[in-house]
Structure formats: C-alpha cells, structure tokens
Amino acid sequence: MALINKLPVVLEKIPGGNVLLTSADTLLSWSRASSLWPLTFGLACCAIEMIATGAARYDIDRFGSGVFRASPRQCDLMIISGTITEKMSSRVKMLYEQMAEPKYVIAMGNCAISGGPFVYDCYSVVRGAELLIPVDVYVPGCPPRPEGLLYGIMKLQDKIMKESIIKGN
Amino acid sequence: MANIIEELKNKFSGAVLEQDAAGAIFVPADKIKDIFSFLKLSYGPQFDYLSSLTAVDHLPDIIEVVYHLYSVKGNTTVVIKTKLNREAPAVASITEIYKGADWFEREVYDLFGVDFTGHPDLRRILTPEDCEGYPLRKDYSHPRIMIKPKAEVKNI
Numbered sequence: 214m215a216l217i218n219k220l221p222v223v224l225e226k227i228p229g230g231n232v233l234l235t236s237a238d239t240l241l242s243w244s245r246a247s248s249l250w251p252l253t254f255g256l257a258c259c260a261i262e263m264i265a266t267g268a269a270r271y272d273i274d275r276f277g278s279g280v281f282r283a284s285p286r287q288c289d290l291m292i293i294s295g296t297i298t299e300k301m302s303s304r305v306k307m308l309y310e311q312m313a314e315p316k317y318v319i320a321m322g323n324c325a326i327s328g329g330p331f332v333y334d335c336y337s338v339v340r341g342a343e344l345l346i347p348v349d350v351y352v353p354g355c356p357p358r359p360e361g362l363l364y365g366i367m368k369l370q371d372k373i374m375k376e377s378i379i380k381g382n
Numbered sequence: 383m384a385n386i387i388e389e390l391k392n393k394f395s396g397a398v399l400e401q402d403a404a405g406a407i408f409v410p411a412d413k414i415k416d417i418f419s420f421l422k423l424s425y426g427p428q429f430d431y432l433s434s435l436t437a438v439d440h441l442p443d444i445i446e447v448v449y450h451l452y453s454v455k456g457n458t459t460v461v462i463k464t465k466l467n468r469e470a471p472a473v474a475s476i477t478e479i480y481k482g483a484d485w486f487e488r489e490v491y492d493l494f495g496v497d498f499t500g501h502p503d504l505r506r507i508l509t510p511e512d513c514e515g516y517p518l519r520k521d522y523s524h525p526r527i528m529i530k531p532k533a534e535v536k537n538i
Contacts, residue, residue: 299509299510299513300508300509300510332528333527333528333529333530334527334528334530335526335527336517336522336524336526336527337509337517338526340526
C-alpha cells in the first residue's frame with residue numbers, strides 16, 4: 214500500500230488531480246465494501262442465523278460476502294456471532310490480530326454486544342466483544358434475524374464508503 | 383431394584399448400604415471400585431454403560447458424587463451415590479472400569495474440586511487454565527457476577 218500513500222501527495226499538485234483522488238477513493242471504498250469476506254466464527258446460537266443468512270433464502274452472496282473463509286489471513290470481516298466465554302476470549306483476540314488491515318468487526322447478537330442473557334449471574338461470560346476488540350457495527354437480537362444481519366452488513370458498507378485514502382483511513 | 387440391594391448386601395457384607403427416597407443407593411466411598419466392577423462384570427444384567435457422573439454440593443459439609451449406570455440387556459438404570467467430606471473430597475477413579483468416566487471425572491474435579499485418585503489425566507476441562515476455585519460450589523463468587531435487581535410485583 215506504499216504507492217497508495219504517496220499517490221495523494223503527487224496528485225494534488227497536478228491540476229485536476231483532486232478529482233482523480235476522490236474517484237480513486239470511491240473506487241477503492243466501493244471495491245472493499247462490495248466484497249467483504251467473512252471469517253467463519255460462529256460461537257453459539259447466532260451462528261445458526263449466520264448460516265441461514267448464507268443459505269439460499271437470505272443469500273449473503275448478493276452482497277459479495279458469500280465466501281466464508283476459515284483462515285483469518287484471508288478475510289476482512291469478523292462476524293462475532295455468539296457468546297464469548299473467558300476461555301474463548303484469548304482465541305478471539307488472537308484471530309483478530311491475525312487478520313490483515315483493513316479489517317472490520319460486526320458484533321452479532323446480544324451476547325456479543327454486552328453479554329446478553331448472561332450479564333447478571335454468570336462467572337465465565339465476557340460481557341461483550343468490545344471489551345476485547347474494536348467493533349464497527351452492533352446487530353442486536355437474540356438471535357437477530359438474517360434480515361437484521363444483512364442490515365448490519367449494509368450499514369457497514371455505508372461506513373466503508375465514507376473512508377478515504379486522503380485522510381489516511 | 384430391590385434385587386440389586388440384596389445382591390450388593392450379600393456380596394459386600396461390611397458395606398453400609400441405604401436407599402434414598404428416589405431409589406438411589408448410597409455406598410461408602412472406599413468400596414466404590416469393588417462395587418462398580420461387580421456391577422459391570424459379575425452382576426446378572428451387566429451394567430455396561432455409565433450414562434452420567436456428576437456431583438451435588440450440600441452445604442455445610444457434604445459433597446455427593448452421583449453415578450448413573452444403565453444396563454443395555456436388562457434395560458434398567460441404577461443410581462449410585464457416595465457422600466464425601468467437603469473439606470477434602472476424594473474418591474477412587476473408575477476410569478479403569480468405565481472408560482467414559484474419564485472426562486466426567488475431569489468435569490467434576492474442575493467444577494467441584496473432587497479429587498479422583500488414580501485418574502490418568504486429572505486437569506481442568508471447562509474453565510480456563512488459570513481459574514482459581516471451583517465454580518459450582520455453593521460458596522463460589524466471582525467479581526463478574528452481578529446481583530439482578532428484584533422486580534417489584536405490582537397489582538394492577
């Protein structure tokens with residue numbers, strides 16, 4: 214990505230260069246948003262709804278995210294679907310750190326947002342994924358319907374479209 | 383069921399056996415291995431399947447270990463319980479007799495602290511490796527546990 218970093222400096226000096234930059238921005242953000250490859254990270258019941266989202270009726274493939282990769286090195290979206298226990302939390306962090314930039318996280322379901330139904334009397338549940346890794350989109354529900362997860366992915370796509378290489382996002 | 387009690391009493395004359403209200407048989411902790419190998423090998427309808435091995439914490443001084451045995455040929459279930467001292471609960475491991483008891487005993491060790499002597503690999507199975515204490519004991523507390531505020535019941 215070194216060439217991309219030097220591009221704004223070069224292009225700003227050329228007349229008409231700014232127009233080129235915003236077009237390049239739009240192109241890059243659009244291409245990232247339209248092919249978010251998720252990591253297969255189903256932890257509990259929300260995984261079933263995530264699988265249903267990937268199946269034929271609610272097809273996640275029309276958003277470009279149909280290929281769920283098993284390896285964190287090959288994906289750019291981590292959908293944390295399910296309860297995070299203390300024993301699993303170190304693995305969540307490890308997988309997040311293994312993903313390459315730019316990477317995004319969706320916290321799916323009440324357990325990933327804040328501990329869900331386990332927030333009061335449980336000794337082993339981490340109260341929300343945000344205690345471990347930075348989260349971009351929260352999708353509430355127990356479990357959220359597949360349409361809810363798709364809405365979350367659409368919101369994430371809007372967020373990515375606002376990113377810009379000029380500002381270094 | 384009465385059959386089993388009679389046979390056990392004949393075979394292990396020194397053991398004190400009594401029955402629960404629900405039909406569970408209480409046996410002394412030091413006779414566990416003998417009784418189980420008798421039930422698996424020598425008893426009529428052989429109890430060849432260990433369905434479950436759990437524990438119950440009775441404050442202030444007893445932890446009970448509960449064994450559920452099932453006989454495939456005889457289609458009967460028998461429930462066997464032992465009472466252990468809560469200060470240092472220890473009982474012989476039955477992994478040599480029932481291989482399936484391996485992870486059950488690891489779980490009971492992890493959550494209650496019962497030491498199974500003779501177990502091939504006794505270590506924590508469900509809680510993280512650095513967990514201290516035994517979560518399913520009734521006097522266990524953890525900083526994460528929040529008390530849920532009691533909802534007021536209003537008569538509308």
